[in-house]
Amino acid sequence: MIILEPGKISPMETVITRMLGIRYPIVAAPMFLVSGARLLQAVAEAGAIGVIPSLNFRTHAGFREFLETFPPGLPFGVNLILKDNPRLEEDLEAVAERRVPLVVTSLGDPTRVVERVKAYGGVVWCDVVGLRHGRKAVEAGADALVAVAAGAGGHAGMVSPFVLGPWLREELGVPVLIAGGIATGRQLLAALALGDGAYIGTRFIATLESEAPLEYKEALLRATPEDIQYTPEVTGVPANFLRESLERFRQGGGKAWKEVYSAGHGVAFIRDLPSAKEVVVRLVAEYQEAKQSLP
Numbered sequence: 001m002i003i004l005e006p007g008k009i010s011p012m013e014t015v016i017t018r019m020l021g022i023r024y025p026i027v028a029a030p031m032f033l034v035s036g037a038r039l040l041q042a043v044a045e046a047g048a049i050g051v052i053p054s055l056n057f058r059t060h061a062g063f064r065e066f067l068e069t070f071p072p073g074l075p076f077g078v079n080l081i082l083k084d085n086p087r088l089e090e091d092l093e094a095v096a097e098r099r100v101p102l103v104v105t106s107l108g109d110p111t112r113v114v115e116r117v118k119a120y121g122g123v124v125w126c127d128v129v130g131l132r133h134g135r136k137a138v139e140a141g142a143d144a145l146v147a148v149a150a151g152a153g154g155h156a157g158m159v160s161p162f163v164l165g166p167w168l169r170e171e172l173g174v175p176v177l178i179a180g181g182i183a184t185g186r187q188l189l190a191a192l193a194l195g196d197g198a199y200i201g202t203r204f205i206a207t208l209e210s211e212a213p214l215e216y217k218e219a220l221l222r223a224t225p226e227d228i229q230y231t232p233e234v235t236g237v238p239a240n241f242l243r244e245s246l247e248r249f250r251q252g253g254g255k256a257w258k259e260v261y262s263a264g265h266g267v268a269f270i271r272d273l274p275s276a277k278e279v280v281v282r283l284v285a286e287y288q289e290a291k292q293s294l295p
Contacts, residue, residue: 012284015175016197019123019143020102022075023047024284025197026188027177028204028276030079030104031154032056033258037070038209039276044074046280050204051077051104054091063091067098075101082108092116104146105137106155114141125177129157134168142174146199149180153201153264155239156180156230165195181225183266185286198283202266207276216261217273219244225265234260 016025028035028043028050040050057063070076078100080091095103096116103117104125114124118141126137127146134145147168149161157164161180169176178191179199191198205212206220219242229246232238234256245261274282 012192012287014192014196016144016177019175020049020075022049024280025177025192026280026283027051027077027197027199029153029179029199029201030077031201031205031210031262034205034210034212036209036211037066039204039207039211040076041071041074042207042209042276043204043280044076046277047284048280049075049077049102050276051079051102053079053081054087054095055081055085060087060090060094063087064094067094067100077102077104079104079106080113081106082110082113095122096120105142109140110137110142111140127179128168129155130159130164131168131171134172138172138174144175144177144196145172146177146179147195148199149178151181151225151240151265152179153205153240153266154262155235155237156264158230158238161191162194165191169195181265181268183269185283185288186290187266188283188287189290192287200266200283202264203270203279204276205263206270206273207279208273209276212261219261220263220267220270221273223263223267223270225268228263228265228267240264 012024014025024047026048030051030053035052043050054063099120102123105113106127110126117124123143125144126142127148128134129148147165148157149164150158161178165176165178176195177197177199178195182198182200183203188198206217227243228240229243230240242261242263249260
């Protein structure tokens with residue numbers, strides 16, 4: 001096994017690393033009630049980048065406080081939900097004032113966000129589950145797409161990551177990040193063969209810095225992909241959840257997202273609770289090892 005220290009790992013340059021000025025095309029995906037400042041900081045210090053939903057903060061004032069106190073000079077991104085979000089305009093204004101380097105949009109027309117963010121020189125990605133929404137995002141001016149494929153945690157699509165990422169890339173001609181089941185460096189290598197970066201959620205839930213409760217993290221350690229159920233019953237939109245927490249929800253004993261735990265198929269390879277920095281280091285080391293083993 002190849003063991004590499006963080007400072008001794010060569011950067012992996014792709015269009016995504018050049019776009020954001022980061023060492024590795026690894027993104028800690030935005031996760032509702034899980035992503036926080038500590039996780040984003042740890043990921044950034046390891047050479048990757050993390051994204052946080054603005055709605056992880058109960059109030060706009062709380063979101064502004066995060067933006068004002070997050071360490072300057074460290075790369076990070078903000079996820080803005082576009083549909084049925086009464087805070088969108090004020091959160092977007094705060095993003096523009098802070099000149100957040102990366103904004104990722106979900107569920108809606110990104111035109112207004114693209115215009116506002118590009119006006120200050122920021123980058124906009126849009127997460128999509130298919131070609132139709134991808135095309136609309138590109139027409140609106142998105143710099144890249146996040147291909148939310150089958151096996152991703154949360155609101156996921158139904159198309160295999162082996163198809164969705166390269167299909168979007170070929171049809172639309174923009175950089176594409178692969179999301180869905182990625183938890184190891186071997187999968188990172190595959191993601192860079194299929195697209196331009198890896199968008200990873202579930203693996204970062206099971207870290208020391210994530211804001212998930214310990215019960216949630218330990219549930220990921222027990223789970224296999226067969227314990228993940230894709231269902232619209234929690235939010236009205238199909239999403240992947242841990243079956244044991246779904247059973248609690250069905251009996252009236254759990255709140256969506258807070259006690260009904262979302263997860264993707266990457267649980268297959270989650271066996272410990274390391275720091276987020278260690279996750280990035282492992283991903284890159286395993287990537288290098290897998291790359292060297294190819295015929």
